[in-house]
Amino acid sequence: MIKKVRSHINRDEGLLFERSSPGKRAYQLPELDVPLVDAAAALGKENVREQIEHFPEVSEVEAIRHFTRLSTHNYAIDLGLYPLGSCTMKYNPRINEQVARTEGLAWAHPYQPEPLAQGCLEVLQSLESALLEITGMDAVTLQPSAGAHGEWTGIMLVRALLTSRGNPRKRILVPDSAHGTNPATAAMAGYGVEGIASNERGMIDLAALERAANDEIAALMVTNPSTLGIFEENIVKATEIMHSRGGMVYMDGANMNALVGVTRPGDFGIDVMHLNLHKTFSTPHGGGGPGAGPVAVKKIFEPFLPVPRLKRIGEALAFDYDRPQSIGKVRAYYGNFGVLVRALAYIMAHGGPGLRNATLDAILNANYIRKQLQPYFDMPYTSPSMHECVFSDDRQAKLGVRTGDIAKRLIDYGFHPYTVSFPLIVHGALMIEPTETESKDELDLFVDALISIAKEVETDPEMVRKAPHLTRTSRVDEVTAARKPVLRWVAADER
Amino acid sequence: MRYLPKSDSERRQMLDTIGAASLEDLVSHLPPETMLHRPLAIAPGKSEYDIVDHFRAAGNRNASAYSSFLGAGVYAHYRPVLVDVVVSRGEFLTSYTPYQAEIAQGTLTTIFEFQTMICQLTGMDVANASMYDGSTAVPEAAMMALRITGRNRVLISRAVHPEYRAVLECYARNQQMPVEEFSYDSGTGASDLDDLEKKLNSDTAAVIVQNPNFFGNLENIKAAGEMAHKQGALLVVVFTEAVSLGLLEPPREADIVCGELQSFAISPSFGGPYAGIIAAREKYLRQMPGRLVGQTKDSNGNRAFCLTLSTREQHIRREKATSNICTNQALIALMATVFMTVYGKEGLRELAMQNLAKSHYLSSKLKPKFTGPFFNEFVVATGKRTPAEVNDALLARNIIGGLDLNRFYPELAGHVLLCATEMTRRKDMDVLAEVLSA
Amino acid sequence: MYPDNYRYTKEHEWVLVEEGIGTVGITHHAQNELGDIVYVDLPQIGSAVLQGKTLGSVESVKAVSDIYSPVSGEVTAVNETLSSEPEKLNEDPHGVAWLVKVKLSAPGELSQLMSAADYQTYIGAA
Incomplete structure (x- = not known):
């Protein structure tokens, strides 16, 4: 049988332990300029371990490919808007x-x-x-x-x-x-x-x-x-x-x-x-x-x-x-x-006046989103918004679609979800904080996405409930993870 | 401003959409008495060049081009190039806690590997995704022991890092958690297990020892474990020098292991950020603080990872949570993960062997105060001169000497704690020995 | 759905008393509200429980709910199956997924609990 990579631009990546082979190395230490010491003699035989069982053994090339491939399985601010309410995911200057x-x-x-x-x-x-x-x-x-x-x-x-x-x-x-x-x-x-x-x-x-x-x-x-x-x-x-x-x-x-x-x-x-x-x-x-x-x-x-x-x-x-x-x-x-x-x-980098401008832009962005989404989502508390706005899924829940589903569907549109189901005083909360470091274009795409999803909820709620559809990893089974916790990789001979 | 991606005309369009006259209009609902009616008294924004220059100058006002024999919980180890290559990737650097598993498999997979490697190193069954640092992991481990045993008294060795003990005392103050210290043997430098045995009783929830201890000496973990368990208490083993785990027998008798990973490619950075860990026996899993990543499947049946057992945590259990910890040290834990990958099974042992060789070369030219076995640190008397005088003489030769122990152990006045790692050069050790023996 | 010989609480627990021993569980309605149950925390055999006080807790992926004892007494048995198969609580909450058995110390308390008919009215299922 041929082992195949998944048909996705980001290929599958096994765990380090599965790539290991005895003797492969990604390091070389400098030559020691002092005499080597007998560990058992210096520390006592009972204090010295024989080996670190199943610890990784990979080459430098495999190490860099491993972590680089894994990185491509992540969403990040460097890729786009990350509107997690209360988390303030803004651009991180290099x-x-x-x-x-x-x-x-x-x-x-x-x-x-x-x-x-x-x-x-x-x-x-x-x-x-x-x-x-x-x-x-x-x-x-x-x-x-x-x-x-x-x-x-x-x-x-x-x-x-x-x-x-x-x-x-x-x-x-x-x-x-x-x-x-x-x-x-x-x-x-x-x-x-x-x-x-x-x-x-x-x-x-x-x-x-x-x-x-x-x-x-x-x-x-x-x-x-x-x-x-x-x-x-x-x-x-x-x-x-x-x-x-x-x-x-x-x-x-x-x-x-x-x-x-x-x-x-x-x-x-x-x-x-x-x-x-x-x-x-x-x-x-x-x-x-x-x-x-x-x-x-x-x-x-x-x-x-x-x-x-x-x-x-x-x-x-x-x-x-x-x-x-x-x-x-x-x-x-x-x-x-x-x-x-x-x-x-x-x-x-901002300076005193600049920090205030950043704050005002953050408030501008949140209100720009709020104004355009208000026709499509319920908003239980309508006092003026500062840097974030909180909607409820009440209207969508009547059609069987919850905030968590809308969040997952947002991923298909190329965005990280907002904060889901928090604060607790808003039933089925969608908590959106764009921060000041988003352009008008990015905000427009985000607003369009959520409006489009609101319409999908009415026409095809089942499709929204099963989202995301376009990710490398489909919806993850968190229930099994919690019922039968597997918290570390275990070698075949230890299972 | 270069971090604000909008033109004024775009702002104008957005304000029009909102129906606001100006940016000021957006905050006009704030009560006037709360408003700041002047600009912040912070200098106007600076260019990249100015900022680089500012911090370079600050760095130059610090020690530069000195060799150092400081350890004491923070160690100078080589940082493989791959570490910064990986953590500089925006996908790792600029992502949030991986709550949305479908688009966070990168972070989740590396944390799963991290948890696995910490278990392999410590001999424990489960490890969390990291704590703030080693010092705060100690009180978290102690509180965990209280929840498990239903007891409240904690015994900690005086040979545990003094700052860690101070942190434990601060946390304990309002937790109905009396903390008592037991002494160390003034001959061997290891914890005094007779004193421990005297102080242990049926109220003791945890016995805490560090290995190698603050003096660099090895502890008898097996005996400490037997004593603790005989009284129904848990043994908590702390480590500050993670490289030692490459060579030392893991603390198999421990119930909880906690420690500091700074040695694994994390710059000393004047004290932080570092990454702590807590690992434990499987049966104590439900009492662990902090985030955990577990393996599962996605709806297509492919292997996937996600945060799990979150009901222990503050965002769900609120005041009944195992800890209030929320942020952990994911990126720092990733540095450690890359470090462990680069060195791997053979490399970590070889690295530990080099540390052992260097410290023992140095000790062979001096007379260590304690007779017990040690890893890469040991205590030495400065003789007729004070540690300050010796260290001044060393500074004149561009060497930062050892830590003056008087600060933490008045009974060890006139002694310094010296550390040698794979980065320590033989010629500097020769100079140090020469100055100390002068 | 809701057996007539069980008694019910407003917090959605049930109890079936036979020869002075009460078998305690959570209702179908409760498991449905909780969603997929992933963990059940129960008291030890021999511990004392009081009517209306916490007996243990059940957890879904993102919530923890306390279980309140419908009766007072001493715990004489704990359903060990649930530690390895918490999903049984979703599948058969009125049957194999009972939680604990309690030796009643105040049988008179039962009069304060609801009948199956009353409970179903209470949850709006009648």
Whole structure:
């Protein structure tokens, strides 16, 4: 029988382990300039492994082909619009990748003497200054590794401040439109979670907040704009209510891309917030990370920030570990420095006025999509949209087609789907965030695609339900994956 | 602006479609008291050239052209060229978490391979798609042990990386998770298992040791495992030097293995981004934090991969999730995957052998403080001079010396931790030995 | 569809009591709402359960739902089949895919549960 490749431009690709053959190599080490050591003698025979069973053995050519072929099985921003709501999939400038690999920065060891790390410390200092200006806050820690890590750091800061005032309190208020990380974070910081409903305009219900905000509530966690893409018009009043009860307001900065240069959380009463540098400041998502989640705070929280803090001694910068009230260390070293470099490069490329222009373009793009899709899809919350708009599949669901089906059909039109079924307060949500880095042409194609799908739902719902039809991989069976988990490749002789 | 792909006339057309008079009009519904009425005080946009120049200058203000003997959790290993070739592909670099499996098989397949290789290296049954880093993987492993055992006390060796212990303490503070340390043997440098045995009891959820430990010394994993299991506790083994796994017996007695992959082609980058892992016995799968990729089929019956067992995660289980972690380190994990592929079965062992040879050449010219076996790091006293004085003398010869241990271990004042990898040159080791012995 | 000798809860569990032992499961309506069930988490034999309190959970690919015990008592048996074949819960929720057996400690509680007819009215299926 002839083994055939699949009839698709992207050919099938087996796993590395299936391509391995003993003795194939993709490496050559330099000649050793010191004597070889007998491992069993140096380490003890019982501490030395015989081999790494079934570890790959391929040549350099096969290695590069393997990963290159696999790469072609991915969709990416470099290929087109990636309208995942709340994820801010914007263009990732390549200059950021290049500067992050600057030798003196990329090879800097976290423990190298501070006088020989001044370049790194200056990068940290510059980014801190820029983020404070953008957020209107008083102090910032760059250490948290990602958004959820920032949330946890932020809530720990709330706990530390309240504890220093005598009572850490018991619960965190989380709106029903919040990201799942918010309640999970509150739990990890030792707090209970109390939900708070949105009003009919998709905003915080002030009357409900008045009732809920008692002396057991440590903080309100708010996302602004909310996950509906709606600016909380009562945000100032909401922060006043919380502060009058001795509580704090935490802002999830996931949607900061709608605010930069237009309004500042520090100016509308926020006490603690995180930023997702991999969203707002365009450090690449890389298939799921790395990110960075700096936390910015008002002055009263400054003593509690994680160690170390930057300080200036004369001309030089140094780390300050002598911070008795600090919550301690949220991770080793000083943060995802390489990601911080990229974010600073992005901010420098835009500059102050440019950042505001980017925000306005992001809002323009979202509203352009909203206006044209509104005749075809239901929109339960019609308050003005900021950087994203959220539709419901109610009209299509009546014909048996759900948001997940429409999303899969969108793939056939050459686009990545929007965020599916989130936020939870919109039944069958289609959450669309185009970002500022899409051209009018690309947006027009996207709008045409969704209108066309809306019509297909009426004429051929079954076809939409079975989408995608044009991809190399057809609809994936997630049920079997979960029922009978296969999480690693196992050699035939081990099965 | 070069990242904004629209002309003013296109903006005008779009505004007309929307029915807005101007861009400002789109934010006119914001309450006036929330608006910023001035431009951001950040310098105007810069050219590519200016930006490259800025960071090159910053890099030049750092150490350059120095040889270094720093390790202590972050290691200088050669990065094969293929690593950046692969991670620079836009299809990997600029894609999101692979929720839409039909158009994310590239990322999903590489994560499946990653999970497989981590299992092969650690001897565990299941591995997740990565954690933020080694330091945060430790508290995640500890919390996992709490969920599994229903107990709450954690015992951690003082020979675990001090910053990792500090992170565990920070996480533990609000988790009703008392953390207690057990000591190390001042002769061998390995964890003091007598002290461990004294402190172990029926409340202990996890015993945490690092191998090789912070001093570079090997631990008796088997004995630690037996002790922990006798009391019904889990053994968590941490690693910071992943290259050691090429040569060392995997921690088969462990219930959970967590660690840091920085050694696998991830630049030191002043502390991050790196990639952590958690691997475990199959029976603990449901308590694992983080993303997992599983094998399945598509509707045409072809092999395919997808994210799976998501019900453990925050976006579904919310406050009852195994962790709040969302973002992981996919691209960094891909670097590690390419690294493991390039070196492969023979190469990783040969690489580990070179590390062993270099560190033992260096140690043969000095007198290590601890007598236990070590991999590529060891502790040495600086004699009559302080570590600072010795390191200053070394800097004058363009060498960054070892880590002054006084910072983390006051009882080891006057000692430094030295590391030698395959990148360390013999002539620099000779200079180091000469300066240290002077 | 809904056996007359079973009693039902508003949270869509059923119980069949025979000689002081209640066999507990979830209803056809519940499995249909959940979609493809991929995992079932059940208590250990010997553990105590209370009427209206969580007994375990069932998971589909993208959701977790708690199961509430229709009766109070001690768990005397757990359906082991479901750990390897959770799909049985979709196929035969009123039969082979029972979840646990409970030795009733307060048989009087049964009066608070719905009859098959009432349950079907409740879910709008009558």
